[in-house]
Amino acid sequence: MNDVANDLKSPSSARSTPHTETREFRHFIDGAFVASKSGRTFENRNPVDGSLIGQVCEGGRAEVDAAVAAARAAMDGPWGRMPVTQRVELLYKVADEITRRFDDFLAAEVADTGKPVSLASHIDIPRGAANFKVFADVIKNVPTETFEMATPDGGSALNYAVRVPRGVIAVVCPWNLPLLLMTWKVGPALACGNAVVVKPSEETPATATLLGEVMNAVGIPKGVYNVVHGLGPDSAGEFLTSHRDVNAITFTGETRTGEAIMGAASKGLRPVSFELGGKNAGIVFADADFDAAVDGIARAAFVNCGQVCLGTERVYVERPIFDRFVAALKSRAEAMKPGLPQDKSTGIGPLISQEHLAKVLSYYDKARAEGATIVTGGGVPQMPDELRKGAWVQPTIWTGLPETATVVREEIFGPCCHIAPFDSEDEVVHLANDTPYGLCTTVWTTNLSRGLRMGTRIHVGLCWINSWFLRDLRTPFGGSKQSGIGREGGVHSLEFYTELRNVCVKYA
Numbered sequence: 001m002n003d004v005a006n007d008l009k010s011p012s013s014a015r016s017t018p019h020t021e022t023r024e025f026r027h028f029i030d031g032a033f034v035a036s037k038s039g040r041t042f043e044n045r046n047p048v049d050g051s052l053i054g055q056v057c058e059g060g061r062a063e064v065d066a067a068v069a070a071a072r073a074a075m076d077g078p079w080g081r082m083p084v085t086q087r088v089e090l091l092y093k094v095a096d097e098i099t100r101r102f103d104d105f106l107a108a109e110v111a112d113t114g115k116p117v118s119l120a121s122h123i124d125i126p127r128g129a130a131n132f133k134v135f136a137d138v139i140k141n142v143p144t145e146t147f148e149m150a151t152p153d154g155g156s157a158l159n160y161a162v163r164v165p166r167g168v169i170a171v172v173c174p175w176n177l178p179l180l181l182m183t184w185k186v187g188p189a190l191a192c193g194n195a196v197v198v199k200p201s202e203e204t205p206a207t208a209t210l211l212g213e214v215m216n217a218v219g220i221p222k223g224v225y226n227v228v229h230g231l232g233p234d235s236a237g238e239f240l241t242s243h244r245d246v247n248a249i250t251f252t253g254e255t256r257t258g259e260a261i262m263g264a265a266s267k268g269l270r271p272v273s274f275e276l277g278g279k280n281a282g283i284v285f286a287d288a289d290f291d292a293a294v295d296g297i298a299r300a301a302f303v304n305c306g307q308v309c310l311g312t313e314r315v316y317v318e319r320p321i322f323d324r325f326v327a328a329l330k331s332r333a334e335a336m337k338p339g340l341p342q343d344k345s346t347g348i349g350p351l352i353s354q355e356h357l358a359k360v361l362s363y364y365d366k367a368r369a370e371g372a373t374i375v376t377g378g379g380v381p382q383m384p385d386e387l388r389k390g391a392w393v394q395p396t397i398w399t400g401l402p403e404t405a406t407v408v409r410e411e412i413f414g415p416c417c418h419i420a421p422f423d424s425e426d427e428v429v430h431l432a433n434d435t436p437y438g439l440c441t442t443v444w445t446t447n448l449s450r451g452l453r454m455g456t457r458i459h460v461g462l463c464w465i466n467s468w469f470l471r472d473l474r475t476p477f478g479g480s481k482q483s484g485i486g487r488e489g490g491v492h493s494l495e496f497y498t499e500l501r502n503v504c505v506k507y508a
């Protein structure tokens with residue numbers, strides 16, 4: 001899926017699931033782990049077997065106020081005056097400490113999500129470290145503009161731009177790639193000199209909490225990185241995004257949640273950066289390298305149990321290879337063995353929760369009711385007794401549905417896809433673009449001209465040709481239409497996490 005951090009260490013072991021110990025997940029505010037004033041908590045359960053991992057403190061207005069105040073104080077303290085070179089050194093240390101504690105992060109992420117160790121150890125945790133290193137390098141190397149001008153009195157003036165941090169950034173996170181997506185925001189925010197208040201998903205509190213230990217260990221000043229746990233509406237998420245002393249909000253998650261957060265951000269006119277839902281098309285032309293295309297689409301549809309916003313739930317295959325492609329993808333889906341995260345043979349983990357399982361299964365039912373041919377899957381796999389309470393679901397492939405069918409229109413966020421045949425490039429461009437979303441696409445062809453054309457014709461923020469989820473963190477990342485607002489990555493992140501101030505110096 002992603003090889004950006006292949007140089008980073010792989011784990012030797014990971015704590016096994018199911019869990020026998022439980023623990024408490026506290027907020028991390030002003031450099032200290034604290035419980036909620038209200039004493040309210042909610043459960044964190046392991047989706048592999050439904051076992052209790054621990055209790056999570058539910059933040060209210062008091063915790064959000066305290067975290068935002070700590071972040072503001074950090075901006076007014078040594079952090080706000082720290083030279084960029086010193087900040088960069090600290091961020092390298094954060095990355096190194098994540099790598100040193102690789103096994104702890106891996107165990108925490110795997111317990112929260114149930115995803116296979118093989119996946120989390122190659123994607124989630126290495127990217128958690130890389131997100132700090134890359135943005136430390138970006139901020140160190142980025143120039144700003146200067147303009148010299150003549151003044152009316154015959155003198156001169158020098159204009160130069162400086163990048164200043166925005167201030168306190170709210171970072172609202174999803175559960176599908178918890179450490180990766182949280183640090184994708186926290187890395188550049190801190191590199192740019194901001195302070196953050198993170199609201200992790202209620203489903204995955206662990207790695208954001210663990211990062212608090214890392215921040216203290218390497219000497220990030222207190223108040224620079226804060227975490228408040230809680231839910232969304234009428235809880236920490238809403239309280240944070242509507243807090244008047246937050247200067248900007250960055251969010252990854254569902255489009256409807258993005259709309260709610262945008263409403264909150266409009267009070268006080270705070271800028272937002274949103275990466276939202278998708279209904280991404282995978283397109284396979286008859287001239288594609290067949291095996292590579294099957295491999296790419298299998299990953300795009302099923303990896304992380306289909307819980308990737310960049311995933312492919314609509315596949316269009318050129319008619320001459322349609323039947324062969326459907327058969328090959330069916331074999332790939334059926335070879336994905338569900339099982340314990342640490343088992344090397346495990347090909348697919350559970351969904352994140354019983355609630356999400358119910359949602360995905362409701363789409364499986366709708367597909368059946370609307371007349372789909374179920375090529376494979378369509379239900380829940382047989383699991384051994386000790387895993388029966390897990391959120392397991394079968395990878396599923398449908399054919400035969402019209403473009404108006406619910407599972408062809410709506411984001412499911414499960415390991416499933418509908419495959420339809422097409423007959424021409426114009427037809428497939430129309431089909432791919434016929435959605436309110438516009439996050440990404442993956443196109444498979446050996447015709448170079450066609451590949452280049454597709455790069456301009458599909459209305460998305462990200463277009464992969466003969467690849468999928470191949471990431472260079474310097475590139476612009478984000479969605480078009482209802483899939484997002486803004487771009488992050490490389491210097492584009494700086495556009496969101498800093499403001500450019502022009503300084504005009506008049507001289508004789």
Ligand SMILES: NC(=O)C1=CN([C@@H]2O[C@H](COP(=O)(O)OP(=O)(O)OC[C@H]3O[C@@H](n4cnc5c(N)ncnc54)[C@H](O)[C@@H]3O)[C@@H](O)[C@H]2O)C=CC1
Binds near residue numbers: 237261
């Ligand atoms: N990366 C993506 O694009 C993701 C998309 N999803 C989609 O969203 C669906 C629902 O999953 P959720 O985790 O419930 O996503 P969500 O968008 O509701 O939640 C994401 C984050 O936003 C917070 N949040 C929710 N409502 C909020 C509000 N009104 N104000 C401030 N913060 C709020 C949540 O607590 C969580 O931290 C999934 O079934 C999937 O379809 C979910 C996770 C990631």
Ligand SMILES: O=C(O)/C=C/C=C(\O)C(=O)O
Binds near residue numbers: 477
């Ligand atoms: O590589 C990234 O930065 C992000 C990848 C995936 C998502 O954004 C997502 O699934 O939400």
